[in-house]
Amino acid sequence: MISIIVPCFNEESVLPAFYSAVSDAASSIEGAVCEFLFIDDGSSDRTAEILQHFTEKDERVRFLTFSSVRRTSKCIGRLLCIYGRRSAASARSA
Secondary structure (H helix, E strand, C coil): CEEEEEEECCCCCCHHHHHHHHHHHHHCCCCCCEEEEEEEECCCCCHHHHHHHHHHHCCCEEEEEECCCCCHHHHHHHHHHHHHHHHHHHHHHC
């Protein structure tokens, strides 16, 4: 599994093009299973709305939205902790 972690802050103007390019690139990697983990760090524009749209059309997309600006490193740390617990639980049940 390849996890592509993308911090976002007021990125509505670039998200669609970025997602399209990265999604196409990930899809071209033969045999790779990819996921996209977006972290909306308190955006005041339509970033969260756009990310929600991505999750509705692509099951590989997940995102977290924070209501206020936080340090991106803390957000990434929290995301990795959440996904780390899920991976560990999956490994134990396999």
